[in-house]
Structures are given as C-alpha cells and as structure tokens.
Amino acid sequence: MYTLLNGLYKYLTRQEEYYVIILGLDNAGKTTLLERIKTMFTGVRGLSPDKIGPTVGLNLGKIDIGRSRLKFWDLGGQRDLHSIWERYYPESHAIIFVIDATDRARLEECRQTLEKVMMTGETEGVPVLMLANKQDLPVAMPVEEIKETFNKIAYGLGARESKVLPVSALAGDGVRDAIEWLYTRLQFNRETRPPNIE
Numbered sequence: 001m002y003t004l005l006n007g008l009y010k011y012l013t014r015q016e017e018y019y020v021i022i023l024g025l026d027n028a029g030k031t032t033l034l035e036r037i038k039t040m041f042t043g044v045r046g047l048s049p050d051k052i053g054p055t056v057g058l059n060l061g062k063i064d065i066g067r068s069r070l071k072f073w074d075l076g077g078q079r080d081l082h083s084i085w086e087r088y089y090p091e092s093h094a095i096i097f098v099i100d101a102t103d104r105a106r107l108e109e110c111r112q113t114l115e116k117v118m119m120t121g122e123t124e125g126v127p128v129l130m131l132a133n134k135q136d137l138p139v140a141m142p143v144e145e146i147k148e149t150f151n152k153i154a155y156g157l158g159a160r161e162s163k164v165l166p167v168s169a170l171a172g173d174g175v176r177d178a179i180e181w182l183y184t185r186l187q188f189n190r191e192t193r194p195p196n197i198e
Ligand code: G3D
Pocket: 024, 025, 026, 027, 028, 029, 030, 031, 032, 033, 049, 050, 052, 053, 054, 055, 077, 133, 134, 135, 136, 137, 167, 168, 169, 170, 171
C-alpha cells in the first residue's frame, strides 16, 4: 500500500524540467537578463547590476512556471569560450540569444555567431528566442532593424520556432513576455525535445 501511495504521490508531484541556454556576445546583457528573470519569477532579488561581472564560467538560475521548472545556463560570451557552448547543446530545450541593440558595430558578428550555433546539428529543432536588449537606451536599434539582419538566417532555422523580441534586461521591460513566449514553445516542442521528469 505504501509503495502504491508513494508512487501516486510521485506521479502527482512530478515536475517537468527544461534546460535553456543563454548565449550572445560578451557585454550583451546575458547575466543581467538571468538576474532579472530570477527576480521577476521567484521574487528573490537577483544580483544588483553593479555586482555583475563578466561571465567567465557559467551562471545558473531556475524558475517554476505552472508545473514546469526552467533551468537557465548563462554561458560566457567571450570568443574563446564559444567552444564550451557546444557541450550544452545536446541537453538544451531552447536557446535565448541576447543581442546588444546599442552595438551596431558588432551586429554582423552577432549574426555570424548565431548562424554558427544554428548550423550545429545538435541544436536542430530547438526554439530560438533572440532578444534585442538595452531598449531603455535611446541609441538602441529598434527591433525591426535587428529583425532584418536576423531574417537572413531564418531560412536556416527550418521549421523550428524563432522570434526576435525587444527587451530591457536592466529595467525588466519585455522580459515577462519573452519568457512566456519561450515557455509556450517549450510545450509545443515537447515531442522533439522531451522534458526531463524530476
Ligand atoms: P554579459 O553577461 O552578456 O557579458 P552583462 O553582459 O549582463 O554583464 O551586462 C554588460 C553591461 O550591459 C553591464 O553594464 C550591464 O549593466 C549592461 N546592461 C545589461 N542589460 C542592459 C539593459 O537592458 N539596459 C542597459 N542600459 N544596460 C544593460 P556595465 O556598465 O556594468 O558594464
């Protein structure tokens, strides 16, 4: 009887877990975004922006939405760390690619970097959310302009879900909508990349 009840309890309380990797060039705002997501969805204050330094290894965060848990891996953006990203592709359920919308000079480098990620077979079928960050700054390129650049690789994305959304990781604008979009896509994509069951 105990085994039966225990099994039922485990079934009723099981949680689906999804892994989301946060990629982008250095200084794009990946860590600021992760801290913002944590603050917004857990109520626990993340690091204040003046305490955030460049990501050298890996920053982790998790939030619960409904009966699902989203685990975020914020990977360092410096060029020599890009090779580490590949290790995380096979287990990831979605990719967030953060773009510094104030840095026009590096937009092409951003596009090339994302294109490389997309060309890797191990990311096939994984939804991609591109975030045009720092929209609170007047010099930020509008999302339409960034879309024009990233539409060039949209063909390579095949049938997978992708979207470019404007956000300010610092102020929090657009972050909730972005995570809700991502969560819906994770659910749609569960046949291709099934969640882990905890
Ligand atoms: P990274 O993890 O991608 O390397 P960080 O980037 O999160 O460390 O952010 C790099 C810098 O951009 C930080 O400024 C951070 O405060 C700033 N930043 C991140 N997101 C936003 C945003 O939405 N708006 C604005 N205005 N700034 C943002 P510092 O000065 O600490 O280098």
